[in-house]
Amino acid sequence: MLYDLTIVKDHYREIAPISDFKVSRRSLLASTAFLALATATAVGPTGSWAAAGVSAEQRLALIRMARDIYPHDDFLPDEPYVEVVDSILKEAESNDDTRKLVMDGLSDLEARAQKIYGSSFAAIADPNKREGVLRSIELTGFFQKFKGGLLMGLYNNKSLYPKFGYDGSSWEQGGFMDSFDKIGWL
Amino acid sequence: MAAKFDLNDDSVVVIIGSGAGGGTVANELAQRGVKSVILEAGKTLSLEDIENDEWAMFSKISWLDKRQSAGSWHGAVNHPGLPAWIVKGLGGSTVHWAGVSIRYQEHEFKMKTTSGGVAGANLLDWPITLDELKPWYDKAELKMGTTGDVTGMPHLPWSADFKVLAEGARRIGYSKITAGPMSINSQDRDGRPACQQIGFCMQGCKIGAKWSTLYTELPRAVETGNCEIRTNCMVLQVEHDKSGKVTGVVYADADGKKQRQKARVVCVAGNSIESPRLLLNSESSMFPNGLANSSGQVGRNYMTHMTAGVYGVMPGEVHMNRGTAVAGIVRDEAHYDDSRGFAGGYTLEKLALGLGFLSAFLVPGPTGWGREVSSGLENYKYMSGVWICGEDMPQEQNRIALHATEKDQYGLPVPVVHKTDHPNDTNMRNHAYAQMAKIYHSLGAKKIYNLPAYPASHNMGTNRMSAKPEDGVVNKWGQSHDIKNLFVSDGSQFTTSASPNPTLTIVALAIRQADYLATQMKKGAI
Numbered sequence: 001m002l003y004d005l006t007i008v009k010d011h012y013r014e015i016a017p018i019s020d021f022k023v024s025r026r027s028l029l030a031s032t033a034f035l036a037l038a039t040a041t042a043v044g045p046t047g048s049w050a051a052a053g054v055s056a057e058q059r060l061a062l063i064r065m066a067r068d069i070y071p072h073d074d075f076l077p078d079e080p081y082v083e084v085v086d087s088i089l090k091e092a093e094s095n096d097d098t099r100k101l102v103m104d105g106l107s108d109l110e111a112r113a114q115k116i117y118g119s120s121f122a123a124i125a126d127p128n129k130r131e132g133v134l135r136s137i138e139l140t141g142f143f144q145k146f147k148g149g150l151l152m153g154l155y156n157n158k159s160l161y162p163k164f165g166y167d168g169s170s171w172e173q174g175g176f177m178d179s180f181d182k183i184g185w186l
Numbered sequence: 187m188a189a190k191f192d193l194n195d196d197s198v199v200v201i202i203g204s205g206a207g208g209g210t211v212a213n214e215l216a217q218r219g220v221k222s223v224i225l226e227a228g229k230t231l232s233l234e235d236i237e238n239d240e241w242a243m244f245s246k247i248s249w250l251d252k253r254q255s256a257g258s259w260h261g262a263v264n265h266p267g268l269p270a271w272i273v274k275g276l277g278g279s280t281v282h283w284a285g286v287s288i289r290y291q292e293h294e295f296k297m298k299t300t301s302g303g304v305a306g307a308n309l310l311d312w313p314i315t316l317d318e319l320k321p322w323y324d325k326a327e328l329k330m331g332t333t334g335d336v337t338g339m340p341h342l343p344w345s346a347d348f349k350v351l352a353e354g355a356r357r358i359g360y361s362k363i364t365a366g367p368m369s370i371n372s373q374d375r376d377g378r379p380a381c382q383q384i385g386f387c388m389q390g391c392k393i394g395a396k397w398s399t400l401y402t403e404l405p406r407a408v409e410t411g412n413c414e415i416r417t418n419c420m421v422l423q424v425e426h427d428k429s430g431k432v433t434g435v436v437y438a439d440a441d442g443k444k445q446r447q448k449a450r451v452v453c454v455a456g457n458s459i460e461s462p463r464l465l466l467n468s469e470s471s472m473f474p475n476g477l478a479n480s481s482g483q484v485g486r487n488y489m490t491h492m493t494a495g496v497y498g499v500m501p502g503e504v505h506m507n508r509g510t511a512v513a514g515i516v517r518d519e520a521h522y523d524d525s526r527g528f529a530g531g532y533t534l535e536k537l538a539l540g541l542g543f544l545s546a547f548l549v550p551g552p553t554g555w556g557r558e559v560s561s562g563l564e565n566y567k568y569m570s571g572v573w574i575c576g577e578d579m580p581q582e583q584n585r586i587a588l589h590a591t592e593k594d595q596y597g598l599p600v601p602v603v604h605k606t607d608h609p610n611d612t613n614m615r616n617h618a619y620a621q622m623a624k625i626y627h628s629l630g631a632k633k634i635y636n637l638p639a640y641p642a643s644h645n646m647g648t649n650r651m652s653a654k655p656e657d658g659v660v661n662k663w664g665q666s667h668d669i670k671n672l673f674v675s676d677g678s679q680f681t682t683s684a685s686p687n688p689t690l691t692i693v694a695l696a697i698r699q700a701d702y703l704a705t706q707m708k709k710g711a712i
Contacts, residue, residue: 180383
């Protein structure tokens with residue numbers, strides 16, 4: 001399935017109740033520490049994702065992929081990425097199509113990583129190499145599912161607006177009458 | 187006060203759509219004592235429904251019924267189900283529009299004569315001139331509260347985002363740089379407040395400072411007691427009698443039940459995809475190619491404007507989201523000069539996108555991800571942006587066609603929207619990209635993103651106006667060449683797209699059409 005605004009709209013609805021489930025503090029990995037932890041077996045308490053039949057390691061691979069889709073290195077913590085991944089895994093718990101999409105997509109991703117680099121996806125150290133692997137699956141429904149979720153989870157996420165310097169809704173404050181014409185450098 | 191007309195009342199004008207065309211025709215008729223029923227496919231909206239949230243409003247007001255993108259434009263891949271970005275709701279796309287209200291230039295009514303013809307383009311001169319339309323433009327500007335000489339209302343104040351564009355434009359030698367004309371109040375006027383620089387114009391103006399039929403024409407039409415609005419009513423077919431005159435319409439009401447409203451006159455104003463689609467779907471044994479289609483031009487010559495976006499990361503903070511979305515226009519390339527490598531001209535209109543939309547459009551489509559996108563978004567507050575809007579060549583193969591098998595929720599064939607750029611469009615877009623690069627580089631931009639066309643909000647030409655019946659669908663009044671009591675009241679009657687944003691011209695034509703229609707009805711000629 002190809003990306004489309006109407007698909008984004010659906011994701012918007014799907015991921016709207018993100019706050020319905022809690023992300024374990026311990027699973028909020030600093031991106032720099034990510035690879036070290038990716039090999040560890042115990043990554044926080046079992047979450048709803050486990051019920052979807054996803055192992056901790058598989059979940060970490062998905063989080064790695066999420067960070068590679070919209071990389072923000074030190075600019076953003078893992079938390080918003082984890083929320084998007086877990087929301088899709090939560091959906092996979094009760095939706096067979098989603099579960100199949102995720103599990104098949106993930107094994108395809110890992111197979112490609114093994115074939116090209118002889119390594120699991122998350123263990124490929126070079127981000128350009130990981131991007132290369134992801135480019136080869138970018139048109140799949142699996143990839144687009146996560147891309148669409150991230151687009152909303154990162155950039156339509158009011159709690160992250162300040163990080164990006166975006167103000168969001170203004171009418172409640174009477175608009176930007178005090179600031180709209182201010183520019184210091186021109 | 188609100189009128190309620192019987193389904194069998196065959197004295198009414200049925201108006202299909204409540205946007206710039208339909209809403210204006212309804213009010214103008216109502217003020218002249220002519221009774222009408224507006225059938226609006228979308229739901230009732232009010233200022234209460236409006237939020238400052240791009241995707242929330244996208245979900246709430248967009249026309250998201252099944253449609254297919256086709257042709258070689260990038261949207262056939264990147265926006266396969268969303269060829270156009272228009273509204274399904276009361277007020278139509280006047281809820282979403284940005285307010286830019288530029289008049290056509292004289293030569294833009296005669297692009298065939300001016301250019302001497304362009305190979306591969308189905309160019310035709312309009313059957314009207316700027317002189318003929320001038321008084322109607324005046325009326326339209328007074329109605330809409332367009333900033334400028336006619337209303338005497340000053341243009342809007344310059345936002346930081348516009349100052350960036352204006353300064354860059356000045357540095358490369360441009361001089362036609364103005365924060366208008368915009369149909370957004372710069373002062374309290376006509377019962378609506380002055381703009382408060384809220385910054386979500388295209389999600390619906392929360393305070394009603396921007397003109398929209400939703401809170402001007404429509405309530406005023408209803409107040410007269412001459413107009414009834416029925417929302418959630420999708421017209422399925424226009425019907426006719428043995429003489430070939432239209433007799434009314436069949437529509438699906440809010441409960442999905444089929445109803446038949448009789449009519450003396452039918453005005454089609456469903457925007458340039460739905461209007462021709464309805465005429466094509468209304469085929470009969472008498473009109474096997476669809477209503478009003480003896481020319482074969484119904485659905486053809488679909489134009490969207492030649493469009494593109496350019497976003498630059500500036501050396502200092504801009505905060506483009508603060509203030510009006512589009513109040514800032516540069517018109518130095520809007521003239522005709524084919525030595526630039528293309529016929530027609532274009533304008534540069536500042537366009538602020540919020541973080542949500544910019545993330546989706548900076549690099550659109552399934553391949554739009556990775557550091558190119560994310561690093562740009564990290565610089566959101568340094569970004570300034572422009573929308574390029576230029577004349578689009580009419581081409582017969584760019585058209586609204588009916589899908590052979592796919593049906594929508596009403597059981598009607600899904601519209602397939604074909605759009606392929608003419609080389610003229612490509613040359614113009616490349617010229618505009620190059621000019622924008624000069625502008626942003628002159629300001630020390632750190633990075634420049636060239637964006638392809640968005641799903642079209644300007645949709646034109648699919649029921650075009652022509653002097654001769656064999657060249658087009660309607661005459662200079664928007665009246666069908668084939669069927670006297672069938673009118674087209676929206677942008678689909680545009681013969682050519684010209685460079686200006688279409689709403690002002692749609693409204694001017696609608697006022698003029700209503701005047702003609704009321705006179706003809708009074709005379710008993712229709």
